[in-house]
Amino acid sequence: MSEHLITSYATATSQVSGTITTTTTTTLTPAVKRFSATVVIGNILSGVTTIPSTSFKDDSGTTLAANSLTVPGSNGYYNVFVNGVLQLGGILTLTTASLVISNSLTIGVTVLLETLSFTASSTSTSTTNNLVVTTTIHTN
Numbered sequence: 001m002s003e004h005l006i007t008s009y010a011t012a013t014s015q016v017s018g019t020i021t022t023t024t025t026t027t028l029t030p031a032v033k034r035f036s037a038t039v040v041i042g043n044i045l046s047g048v049t050t051i052p053s054t055s056f057k058d059d060s061g062t063t064l065a066a067n068s069l070t071v072p073g074s075n076g077y078y079n080v081f082v083n084g085v086l087q088l089g090g091i092l093t094l095t096t097a098s099l100v101i102s103n104s105l106t107i108g109v110t111v112l113l114e115t116l117s118f119t120a121s122s123t124s125t126s127t128t129n130n131l132v133v134t135t136t137i138h139t140n
Contacts, residue, residue, distance in 0.1 A: 008139060009139070010137055010138060010139045011137070011138045012135055012136065012137045012138070013135070013136050013138070014133055014134065014135045014136075015133070015134045015135075016131070016132070016133050017130075017131075017132050017134070018128060018129060018130040018131035018132055019128070019129045019130065019131075020126055020127070020128050020129075020131070021126065021127045021129065022124055022125070022126045022127075023124065023125050023126075023127075024122055024123070024124040025122065025123050025124075026120055026121070026122040027120065027121050027122075028118055028119075028120050029118065029119050029120070029121075030116055030117070030118050031076075031116070031117045031118070031119070032114065032115070032116050033058065033059075033070050033114070033115045034058070034059050034112065034113070034114050034115075035056040035057065035058055035064065035069065035070075035112070035113040035114075035115075036056065036057055036110060036111070036112050036113075037051050037055040037056045037057070037099075037110070037111045037113075038055075038108060038109070038110055038111075039051065039105045039106065039107055039108060039109050039110075039111060040055070040107060041107055043055070043105070044104050044105065044107070047102075047103070047104045048100060048101070048102055048103070048104070049100070049101040049103065049104060049105045050098050050099075050100050050101075051098060051099045051100075051101075051111060052066070052097065052098045053065070053066055053067060053068050053069040053096065053097055053098060054066055056069065056099075056113065066097070067096045067097050068096060069094065069095070069096050069097070069098070069099065069113070070096075070115040070117070071094055071095060071096055071115070072115050072116060072117045073117065075117060075118045075119065075120070076115065076116050076117035076118055077115075077116055078092075078094055078113060078114060078115045078116070079113075079114045080092050080094075080099065080101070080111065080112070080113055080114075081111070081112040081114070082101070082105060082109055082110075082111055083109050083110055084110075084112075087101065091103060094113070094115075099111070099113055
């Protein structure tokens with residue numbers, strides 16, 4: 001007598017119904033810093049003005065340490081004002097060590113540097129309402 005394995009074949013389908021409500025809250029926090037410096041003769045060389053971080057003072061009047069200028073990342077930007085006039089970005093290079101302006105400025109002018117950086121944090125909460133899963137098994 002030969003033995004045969006008998007197997008059953010079944011498929012299942014599921015249907016999900018109900019609602020899911022998701023609420024997201026995003027908080028955007030700006031960090032603004034301002035620095036000022038006066039151009040001196042040593043800042044100007046070959047038509048380029050380079051102002052080292054140690055020439056800048058912060059809002060409280062404290063002189064910055066070497067390599068301590070704030071450089072905004074991809075979520076920020078900076079503005080430079082020379083005697084109160086906003087400068088075009090194409091002539092400026094900002095590093096933690098210095099601000100370079102590709103023009104020769106006049107000795108004694110005031111340079112203001114404003115940096116803005118933004119951080120964002122988001123939280124999401126999902127609530128299910130009357131969520132029902134119905135599964136039907138089909139046999140052949």
